[in-house]
Amino acid sequence: MQTVTVDLPGKRYDVLIEQGLLAAIGDLVAQQWSPRKVALVSDDNVAPLYQQQVEQSLVAAGFDVYRYVFPAGEASKSLSVLGDLARQMAAAAFNRDDGVIALGGGVTGDLAGFLAATYMRGISLIQVPTSLLAQVDSSVGGKTAVDLDTIKNIIGAFYEPDLVVIDPDTLQTLEPRDLVEGYGEIVKTAALKGGDFWQLIESIDSPAAIMVHSPELSARSIQYKADVVMADETESGQRQLLNFGHTIGHAVEALAAGDLRHGEAISIGMVALSQRFEAAGLSEAGVTQAITDRLTAVGLPTTSALLESDQVLAKVKNDKKNRHGHLNLVYLKAVGNPAIQSVPTAEIANFLQLK
Template identity: 40%
Template sequence: MKELIVELPGKDYPIYIEKGLFGRLGKEISKIYKGKKVAVVTDENIAAEYGRDVEADLLSSGFLVKLVIIKPGEKSKSLEVYAEVCDKLLEFGITKGDLIVAFGGGVTGDLAGFVASTLLRGITYVQVPTSLLAQVDSSVGGKVAIDHPRGKNLIGSFYHPRAVFIDPEILKTLDSRFLNDGMAEVIKYACIRSPELFEKLSEMEVEKDPLNGLEDIIYTCCKIKSGIVQRDEKDAGERMVLNFGHTLGHAIEKYYGFEKYSHGEAVAIGMYAITLKTEEEGITKAGTAASIKRLLTKYSLPFKIEGMDKPGLLEAIALDKKSDGDDLNIVVLSEIGDGYLKKIKKEEILRYL
């Protein structure tokens, strides 16, 4: 088993990564939680595939279990669904001393984590991410949130899990589109902090076995993120480099109603668009955008879209969380492996499209 410790003032927590870990989830949870009630928040797709197994496993470990099932997709990160989940948990009789398990992809993790951070002013929770995107990114770092009609993740908090349990084997049931969706976040990590990972991704033979080597890749991404989070827990500086491609990506998701492009696909477009422009401006080393494009293409990720209404996109960006008055912090590369923050005027973002 691979293990990382996220070290934060007054709160450290482990990240466990191992193939087959899901099969003994109840046993692992019982090592860190001595209470009785466990509420598992998951979506319909994950519940259909794994719901009975996870419930039986937790029951066999002596827990009282409640499955709270939401609809899959970004639209479940809403105030309405948040209220529904809270109501079901209160009906279960959950207390501050009980445990919530966020069992699913990024949407489930964000929603369940936000519920945990707010219900009864805070309930302990663990992350059990089931998508590659969640395993390498959203389950680590304590950012939990729901969306607002004006933008993505606008209502949220920093609330770290008690532990993160990652089983790469669970990715076998993922549709190839959503495996590639997670690879966009992996590519992000390579772009901002690891030329070695970028080279490894370029050399991998994904056609033969797309899951080969993923355990090491997940560990590398979690190590990069945990290091950054330890230095900047509350997103005041360095942590914002984790948003490479996300300013445009989130705006693209919202512009298309969270239906046309997945999160990873939108971020992929954002990474390439920003880098293409900064390379033209001499900020980024020549050839970097082409290298990113080749890697995105290898993993069947888009890199460009045509015909967007730029004023409409600017409106979607207006409430970006990285805004600072009339300014916007965007993440740019000097070269592969070296990402940093650049402050621009909000209206300037249109030059990067």
């Protein structure tokens, strides 16, 4: 079993990675928590696959399990769904000594994580991500949030889990598109890290190769993110590097209205941003092509007609990372050498060549 430890000033927890861990979830949780009520939260795609198995394991370990299911999709990352879940927990008399387990992909992790962060001002949380995107990115680092209309993750909290359990076997039930989506975040992280990690993804040229290397891809991605988060938990400095591709990517994702997955939008955002910085002479020649090659090798999109929309600029300007009239844009001087460029919001249209 591979273990990545996240050691923060106010919190220390492990990320466990091994095939077959889901079958042992009850014992793993019992090593962290005393017997208590557990809200087991999943969407209606994941629940039929794993909720019963996880419930049985938890019950055998002495936990009182309440299963909660919400409709799959980004639209469920909302205050209304959050309220529904909180009402159900209140009706079941959950208190501060109880806990939430997020079993599912990124939407589940964000929603159930924010539920744990806010219910009675915070109860215990464990993340059990079942998608590649969640396993390599969103389940680690404590970011929890819901959307407001089309503004992603605008209402949220930093709330670290007590444990993250990653079983790569859950990837076998993903549709190819959903598997590949998560690889967009892996390319992002490998481009930031460079070195051996970048060399590893240079050898990956198909969804099948992603599956073969998924434990190592998860471990390397999580270790990089853990190192960054331990240096900057609340995104005041170095953690902003993890936003590479996200400013434009989030804008395109919002305009796509569900037609693009998150990882697909981030892939488009990375390429679009890299093109701008390379054209400006701030990135070395060939960076954009190197990233494009790794994305197209597994079938991820690298451009979109939505980039030509008049609404992209408005979305970019409204990005939650807009601070004091400036946007901090993450780019690569070279693979493995990230940097941050602060651009006044008033100049962002010219800088990014947006309408």
